[in-house]
Amino acid sequence: xxxxxxxxxxxxxxxxxxxxxxxxxxxxxxxxxxxxxxxxxxxxxxxxxxxxxxxxxxxxxxxxxxxxxxxxxxxxxxxxxxxxxxxxxxxxxxxxxxxxxxxxxxxxxxxxxxxxxxxxxxxxxxxxxxxxxxxxxxxxxxxxxxxxxxxxxxxxxxxxxxxxxxxxxxxxxxxxxxxxxxxxxxxxxxxxxxxxxxxxxxxxxxxxxxxxxxxxxxxxxxxxxxxxxxxxxxxxxxxxxxxxxxxxxxxxxxxxxxxxxxxxxxxxxxxxxxxxxxxxxxxxxxxxxxxxxxxxxxxxxxxxxxxxxxxxxxxxxxxxxxxxxxxxxxxxxxxxxxxxxxxxxxxxxxxxxxxxxxxxxxxxxxxxxxxxxxxxxxxxxxxxxxxxxxxxxxxxxxxxxxxxxxxxxxxxxxxxxxxxxxxxxxxxxxxxxxxxxxxxxxxxxxxxxxxxxxxxxxxxxxxxxxxxxxxxxxxxxxxxx
Numbered sequence: 001x002x003x004x005x006x007x008x009x010x011x012x013x014x015x016x017x018x019x020x021x022x023x024x025x026x027x028x029x030x031x032x033x034x035x036x037x038x039x040x041x042x043x044x045x046x047x048x049x050x051x052x053x054x055x056x057x058x059x060x061x062x063x064x065x066x067x068x069x070x071x072x073x074x075x076x077x078x079x080x081x082x083x084x085x086x087x088x089x090x091x092x093x094x095x096x097x098x099x100x101x102x103x104x105x106x107x108x109x110x111x112x113x114x115x116x117x118x119x120x121x122x123x124x125x126x127x128x129x130x131x132x133x134x135x136x137x138x139x140x141x142x143x144x145x146x147x148x149x150x151x152x153x154x155x156x157x158x159x160x161x162x163x164x165x166x167x168x169x170x171x172x173x174x175x176x177x178x179x180x181x182x183x184x185x186x187x188x189x190x191x192x193x194x195x196x197x198x199x200x201x202x203x204x205x206x207x208x209x210x211x212x213x214x215x216x217x218x219x220x221x222x223x224x225x226x227x228x229x230x231x232x233x234x235x236x237x238x239x240x241x242x243x244x245x246x247x248x249x250x251x252x253x254x255x256x257x258x259x260x261x262x263x264x265x266x267x268x269x270x271x272x273x274x275x276x277x278x279x280x281x282x283x284x285x286x287x288x289x290x291x292x293x294x295x296x297x298x299x300x301x302x303x304x305x306x307x308x309x310x311x312x313x314x315x316x317x318x319x320x321x322x323x324x325x326x327x328x329x330x331x332x333x334x335x336x337x338x339x340x341x342x343x344x345x346x347x348x349x350x351x352x353x354x355x356x357x358x359x360x361x362x363x364x365x366x367x368x369x370x371x372x373x374x375x376x377x378x379x380x381x382x383x384x385x386x387x388x389x390x391x392x393x394x395x396x397x398x399x400x401x402x403x404x405x406x407x408x409x410x411x412x413x414x415x416x417x418x419x420x421x422x423x424x425x426x427x428x429x430x431x432x433x434x435x436x437x438x439x440x441x442x443x444x445x446x447x448x449x450x451x452x453x454x455x456x457x458x459x460x461x462x463x464x465x466x467x468x469x470x471x472x473x474x475x476x477x478x479x480x481x
């Protein structure tokens with residue numbers, strides 16, 4: 001059949017893996033499933049594979065469980081065959097192979113993200129730089145220094161200089177002529193916002209102006225300001241102003257569309273904070289829809305804010321959304337299957353096993369280690385002593401035989417709580433792994449993500465985490481004594 005693939009797994013998953021492979025539609029490869037001699041496939045490591053693998057002659061590729069840890073590159077070199085991580089859950093095999101013909105490229109975008117520090121006059125230069133560096137890590141291209149009406153800003157120039165020193169582009173957002181003039185003289189890269197009556201400020205500095213209507217909603221004055229800047233041969237962005245819901249939101253969307261029709265090639269900016277900040281809804285979904293509009297209208301810059309606590313990941317979300325929409329538009333496809341980072345609270349396939357399948361696996365267990373899984377009906381915990389089912393961690397309390405093992409009890413409490421959250425929200429749960437929250441959670445050095453594969457390194461094994469909990473329990477006991 002062409003390519004020949006060896007699938008490595010453990011005893012408990014072998015039958016399920018063979019059923020999933022047999023059920024694959026339009027399979028373009030031949031395969032063999034090999035039990036590597038361990039019960040739980042997720043505990044497989046590259047070092048273990050190296051020791052146990054044996055003969056692999058005749059295989060074009062070897063697929064290991066998605067949670068397999070270690071350096072697969074070294075194993076590939078030792079055995080002369082490419083090794084690759086498959087999906088974390090074998091129930092995703094169909095999607096894994098079905099999507100291989102279309103590589104997703106999220107490295108490109110066409111939108112500059114301006115991240116505003118709205119309270120810059122009230123905080124120190126050091127605080128401004130610290131927040132700006134976080135915004136840059138989250139994907140911001142320009143740091144916007146927000147000025148406050150009627151508020152003195154004596155360290156404005158110092159903020160601009162400090163941000164430039166760490167390699168950041170800077171915009172200054174004010175309606176006060178004096179502040180904009182000071183910002184231009186201090187070398188700000190962008191000035192927000194100029195209109196016909198203040199356009200002379202653009203002649204006093206090299207800063208790129210963001211243009212707004214002379215009066216709110218007056219597109220004619222905005223178009224006139226654009227013409228003036230084009231006559232000067234100067235770059236600019238035109239902003240028609242996005243209004244909050246019930247205060248002109250729909251009309252303002254139409255205004256942006258009208259601006260694009262009147263100026264097909266003009267660079268446009270949209271500030272999204274009036275909707276993300278002033279709507280009690282998760283900003284991931286709001287940003288997804290707004291960036292769909294931004295993509296359709298070919299808006300080239302977005303100003304976003306993180307003032308409200310519910311909007312605290314708005315910059316990361318904007319970065320994800322602009323890349324996802326760019327890729328979908330380039331492919332002329334719906335924005336589906338490009339990234340799950342904006343689906344933070346629900347997943348398309350949260351429950352991958354049925355109760356019957358879990359009962360079949362539970363019947364094979366011959367040890368006392370608890371396995372925890374989630375189905376549409378609720379939470380399942382099982383070992384050789386039995387199979388329990390419930391919807392709340394307290395449902396399991398009387399049936400867990402861990403009274404004499406504080407570290408194990410603590411671990412099970414953590415895992416059952418995660419399982420409950422996953423079941424309630426409709427999220428994917430994998431025992432011994434934290435729940436994933438997409439763009440809501442900043443990447444950390446402890447859980448690196450390979451941008452080419454989207455693979456996130458698995459957390460410590462059950463054994464390692466129990467050992468850590470036991471050490472903590474011993475320290476607590478010693479402290480009390």
